[in-house]
Amino acid sequence: MxxxxxxxxxxxxxxxxxxxxxxxxxxxxxxxxxxxxxxxFRDAETVFKVESTKKPCRRFQQAGGCDYGTTCKFSHLSPSELAELEARAEAEKRASKQIISAPLPADVTVQEWTRKRLKAQERLPEPFAYKFILAEGSAAVDKNACGSVRAPSLDDLLACRPNHWG
Structure with a gap:
């Protein structure tokens, strides 16, 4: 084949x-x-610009459906849907302007930002809460034992990332 x-x-x-x-x-x-x-994948503003220039589709208005579907050269949106689309386009435009125009503090340096970020991460709960138990119990296990019997070291635990299921 x-x-x-x-x-x-x-x-x-x-x-x-x-x-x-x-x-x-x-x-x-x-x-x-x-x-x-x-x-x-088109944004609301682009869709609104295209749909607002089209005339309403008579077949869609009369029969409730159109054989051409999304490729129809006429608009299938009602005036209320068109107004809703315009409002959504304006909301997206305002949101993007707010993100762009958010002033960055001039006195903050990269080093300060990094220090602040690391301090915030130190306050987070420890993902490997059982490391202390393993550190205490590992003294009893023979250091010459094979790898599958030996408890993992702290470095081994920090190097691996736990799987998240679901």
Whole structure:
């Protein structure tokens, strides 16, 4: 069996050859699915600019649906939905301006910031609370024992990262 090409946009698989791939990539279905995928990442301001210039879709208003879906050249948003989209775009714009325009204190240096951060981390609870128990009990275990019997050292515990399940 030869190699097969899987298109993530279309969720289709076909025999991999240059001509098959070229036909698929230029196909209407692939183009539509790719556009739909990238449209999901557009911000509210871009969507509002595009949708506000479109005329309302009569078919969508009369029948409640449109055969063209997201590729329709007319807008499927009601005036209230358009106003809500505009408000969301304005809120995103204000939030981004607040993040950008937040003044940074001029007197803070990198060293001071690092010191403050390290002090904050020292106040956090110890992730390896059982290290003291292991340090006390490890004296009783023979130092010449094999690695699986010997208790891990403090350095071993600090080097490993616990798994988080769930």
């Amino acid at each position: 030869g190699k097969r090409y899987h298109c993530d946009y279309c969720d289709k698989t076909f025999p991999d050859s240059a001509s098959n791939r070229k036909k698929h990539l230029k196909g209407v279905f692939h183009t539509r699915m790719k556009l739909l995928h990238y449209d999901s």
